Amino acid sequence: MKWAVVAPPGSTWESDLVSVLRDLFEHDVVRAYEPDAIRGTDCVALCGDEAWCGAFASQAIAAGTLGRAVVEHAAAGGLTLATGAGFGAACSLGLLPGRLVANEPAGFVGRMVALRVEGVANAWAERAMVGDVWRMPVRTATGRYVAEDSELDRLERDGLVLLRYVDNPNGSSRDIAAVMGPRRNVLGIAVHPENVVDASLVEVQWPGLDSGRLFFESISDWVEDGAHRGSIESQR
């Protein structure tokens, strides 16, 4: 599987994702600095680094040629994973409704949180059942997802909420932790699945935790299974 990882200059946060994809899943990963690097990839990961460049970087990506290439990739049905501040960039690009704002109460929160799976039969949670509880770390000061009520109603009605916090750590509207675009090929996720993949890092404190592995294996399966691509098309 081929990935393109888009991150603002100076960012360090994409390195965890890159090492997981390369070392644990043995995927083909390129860091995309130019639009050409995105073409032909199965999934684009849009990462961010709120501590270093935050909203400014998100806007810069959204305004630049790289941002337009990400939009074109998503418009063509390509999988697009927006994590952390990249979630905010995806909102700025118009790939997802709403936006990410400062936590309520204010301040950085870095801890493992429980998430209820709400949306299945998509690239991101194909291996899960509705109601499953995943655990992933939240690591942000600006992870509060907000949107107009009408947008939130539409997301709920169309089954585009993928994950909800069991215990909301940042004041996100309707406890939303991850939402999909209308075609379900774009995901904005405010938690970090890449940090709960490597069993040797999580077993000590969270025995049996494999949420991140389920998440990425679901993506791999989806890409490798052509039949599912058909189901994406049928949802258009």
Place this chain on the structure above:
Amino acid sequence: MLLGRLEEGLDRPATNAERDLMLWLCPPAAELRRLPAARGLLAMPWEDVDRAPGAEVGFLGVGEEGAVAVSVDARVYVDSADHLDLRAGVAATLAKLVAVGVRPLALQMVVHCRLPGNDAERDGLRAAVAGVSAYARAEGVATLGAELCFDPEYGDTLLVDSVAIGWCDAAAMSVPGRTPEPGDRLVAVAGRGLDRVRADLVSSGMSFLALPTSSDVPLRAAIAAIGELGLDLTPAEHDPAHPDRALERSRPDPTRSILLVIPQSRLDEVGHVAALHGALLAELGVVSAESRISVGSDLKAATVLPAVAVREPLEIPGERSEPDDSGPGDDLRLEDLPEPEDYDDALRRMLRAPNLASRQRLYERFDSFAGGATVLHPGPGGGTAALRTPMAGRVVAVATSGNPRFTAQDPYVGFCIAVCEGVRRLSTCGAVPRALVGGTSFGASHDPDVRKSAEQGLAGLRDAALAFSLPCLALTTSPAGADDHGATPVTPGLAFLGTLDGPPLTPWFKDEGDVVILLGRSRVEVAGSEFAAFLHATVDGNPPWVDFESERALNRVLASALGRGFLKSARDIGAGGLALSIVGSCCATPDGVPARGARISIDEGMRPDAWLFAESQARAVVSVSREHLAALRELADEAEVPFSQIGEVSTGVLEFGELIGLTLDELIDIWNGALAERLGGI
């Protein structure tokens, strides 16, 4: 002392300019390292240990593939406005690792201050926490702990000790550093691509020496580092009133710079490599073999100081003496303290003590996930954290310690206790203690009494390090060159590194019915404890008894029991005594892992408050399944470690005999909320 030496070297009274220059040229860290005890500590030969010039960065080999690298920084902030800029200490610590070609992976820091007394102070401390958190996150470095240690003795002063940890592979370590020669150039490279600049220079086969340095006064630190190599530095021409100005002008980011000693012939080449990566280069000086240090070569009368004045060991006034039996005050007797009438209430109050309240919410303000190497996060780890290294299966555990109250009672014993605690914390998570890193803060370094306390403390550090065969990888102190730091207590800020070949043991209770064991001997030792200080507002007396052999025996039992798979949890007993250790084992569990209760008996032979809250050393609480009880007892007996079966793991409630019975919900609510309550939020 310093000025006397200066005038002796000059053979005349020093001018005010020379006095100022002398103080400026004497980095406090270098000053500390000239104390006899510190020299002894750093002079010990150890296998698998190396230090960079300046002794603020060290390497601990953990196999053929590479080494763990650590850097240390200690700072005093005397102005409340400075508190907002704690990032400087963090930045300096990280820059020291970058200077020697190591990518920082993790950061650990301890802040010592008084409990904020008003909204402005609380806001300031919260802002400082947020600033450090953001800086570490921007650098992609996991923050494994940011402990707050409160003591009213700090007054308006705030001390910060920070340690950065990185990994250095064998290939990078094999690059020999240049031995400076007269005529070599000292240059600063500044910018964000320092690691790439360094890598390119290594690839080109250039021989150079990287000097780790504090970012705030790089030239001063360079003079000290080169001085320790037996050479001197003649700084390049610059504004004599501001010797660092030349560098400051050239640095886009004062927190990111490294110093390199290079051959004069390669100057242009280094400048080219720096420019290639967007970094800037500034020439700072020329290495010379002259026995003098000159600053401001464009001065009409250059200020020249005798180098011996900043290089030779300092003398401590009077003879260093072991602490006497009485300590700084009369020993505290338990009968002087009224026994609590309501033990439920006493435990509730202890849980709210600023130094005992849970740090879980504080740790959540930092990112311990960054870098993807954290195996054990600091909250549930009871202050001990663990990082996976690139070597398969090899894990490095990190713990901090340092109680200024014990140090105030007796500097020598206080530092010994700090080492014992740190070693014990590593042992309880299954790590083999391998090295320590010393950050030390003491006020008024030119005050003979303060200097004597520091010397005694360092002697304790040296003796304890020897007792546990622990090399000191790096040693520094806060900048305390001015007398206005006189109120600052001598404060140990020590970090300890241990290694494991597998996952660490965790400190929380696991399963209902497991047996709770107290290893070690409890004594009526309440002087200097949080119990005496917080519940009874007294800090008099002598610190607890320290016995290195008892500590070593306890550590052997823990290692042996863990190796045989007997232990399900282990936690050291420190601040707050047995009661707080049990509370931690019950309540401090990772998100999603259920808290457990416990039924603990009370020792009939001791007054209950001493049994619960005394801070006797060489003790740990462990839990085992019943099938391993006899085998653990046998191990303890063989090592002559006192073994007491004190209770069992239960659910829902924590009970201490008939005296205390609190639900876990209440305990967690009080304990986790107490720090935020004190600080008006975290």
